[in-house]
Amino acid sequence: MIENINTVNELLDAFTFEGEMQNIRRIDDGHINNTFVFEFNDNGKINRYLVQELNTSVFTKPVELMDNIVGVTHYLREKVIKTGGDPDRECLFAYKAKDGKTFYIDSENRFWRCFNYIYGAHSIQFADTPETFGKAAKAFGNFQCLLADYPGETLVETIPNFHNTKSRFADFKKAVEDNLSGRAESCKKETEKFLAREKYYGVLVDMIDKGELPVRVTHNDTKLNNVMFDDETDEGICVVDLDTVMPGLSLYDFGDSIRFGASTASEDEKDLDKVHFSLEYFRAYADGYLSTAGKALTKNEIAYLPFSSMLMTLECGMRFLGDYINGDIYFKTEYPEHNLVRARTQIKLAEEMAEKMPEMKAIISEICKKYGISE
Numbered sequence: 001m002i003e004n005i006n007t008v009n010e011l012l013d014a015f016t017f018e019g020e021m022q023n024i025r026r027i028d029d030g031h032i033n034n035t036f037v038f039e040f041n042d043n044g045k046i047n048r049y050l051v052q053e054l055n056t057s058v059f060t061k062p063v064e065l066m067d068n069i070v071g072v073t074h075y076l077r078e079k080v081i082k083t084g085g086d087p088d089r090e091c092l093f094a095y096k097a098k099d100g101k102t103f104y105i106d107s108e109n110r111f112w113r114c115f116n117y118i119y120g121a122h123s124i125q126f127a128d129t130p131e132t133f134g135k136a137a138k139a140f141g142n143f144q145c146l147l148a149d150y151p152g153e154t155l156v157e158t159i160p161n162f163h164n165t166k167s168r169f170a171d172f173k174k175a176v177e178d179n180l181s182g183r184a185e186s187c188k189k190e191t192e193k194f195l196a197r198e199k200y201y202g203v204l205v206d207m208i209d210k211g212e213l214p215v216r217v218t219h220n221d222t223k224l225n226n227v228m229f230d231d232e233t234d235e236g237i238c239v240v241d242l243d244t245v246m247p248g249l250s251l252y253d254f255g256d257s258i259r260f261g262a263s264t265a266s267e268d269e270k271d272l273d274k275v276h277f278s279l280e281y282f283r284a285y286a287d288g289y290l291s292t293a294g295k296a297l298t299k300n301e302i303a304y305l306p307f308s309s310m311l312m313t314l315e316c317g318m319r320f321l322g323d324y325i326n327g328d329i330y331f332k333t334e335y336p337e338h339n340l341v342r343a344r345t346q347i348k349l350a351e352e353m354a355e356k357m358p359e360m361k362a363i364i365s366e367i368c369k370k371y372g373i374s375e
Helices: 005-014 062-082 130-146 165-178 184-195 203-209 250-261 279-296 299-303 305-326 338-355 357-371
Strands: 020-027 034-042 045-054 111-116 216-218 227-230 236-239 246-248
Touching: 062 130, 130 227, 130 236, 130 250, 130 279, 165 184, 165 203, 165 305, 184 305, 184 338, 203 305, 216 250, 250 279, 250 305, 279 357, 299 305, 299 357, 305 338, 305 357, 338 357
Parallel strands: none
Antiparallel strands: 020 034, 034 045, 045 111, 216 246, 227 236
């Protein structure tokens, strides 16, 4: 529940809601924004709206962020309509406030926006089967396919260098050199693991500069719970949480999905004997993703799907270890070694991905032949 009744009244005045206010409930799945479902009774019909307070400490360019979302969702909506889909269920859209803007800043300077509520759908926190993971992949692949012609370079980079692995590596080296927490001595072995792989960090960035990879619209937060699944079919119908939509590479989204979804353990598992890279889950995700996005991707994008999985894992591990050395100033931690534990799981996964790279490439090749995708 929103604690301040004055805030509720402000929001009721700011946006146009159909019906009489009946209930407000909080959604606790997210870790950054405050999200609520506003319910209204419109002569017996229940209308729901997703009302959200954007965390402007994290997202420091809220207006540009909303411009990105509005541009992308408008384009998606038109595409869904043309293909005979249901735009109210298959894509998000932002309602305009009464002043014509797609956001409202309240009297306490908090930034609010209102989205359509996806009816008859649910989210899932973890992929307990390869099939579920594959269904999420189809949704993210479809998202990429529908936006294949959208000029990604026109979007604002609301979080600069988000997946610029050269820049992330520079940040990591600076953390080691500065050693703000005095912890660098305690993680020399882990630090060396990342330093030894320096040759990888510029591969994709350099390909962008050479025009060998296209800049696209990327989601940048391809967690399973950012797909809404239909209640009846359990198929992914809508990709949500578009705050990190920015220009980037399709490989970033694919690789990060594999990083967390194809691991046999959580990213903060202390027992590394439980942490393994699952080729079964990799195959399921790659199959789902290529079934919808494959023919919209270039040969280089397809060829570097396995490599991107390892690269995004290394990037995340560097960020965890860099934050540990900096004194845990970015990621939330529950105990002093939390970020170090996270870094170790990413190292273990990246090492297994490197070992299984030939098998990953063979899987991609098999799937491309299955769907008639040229490599």
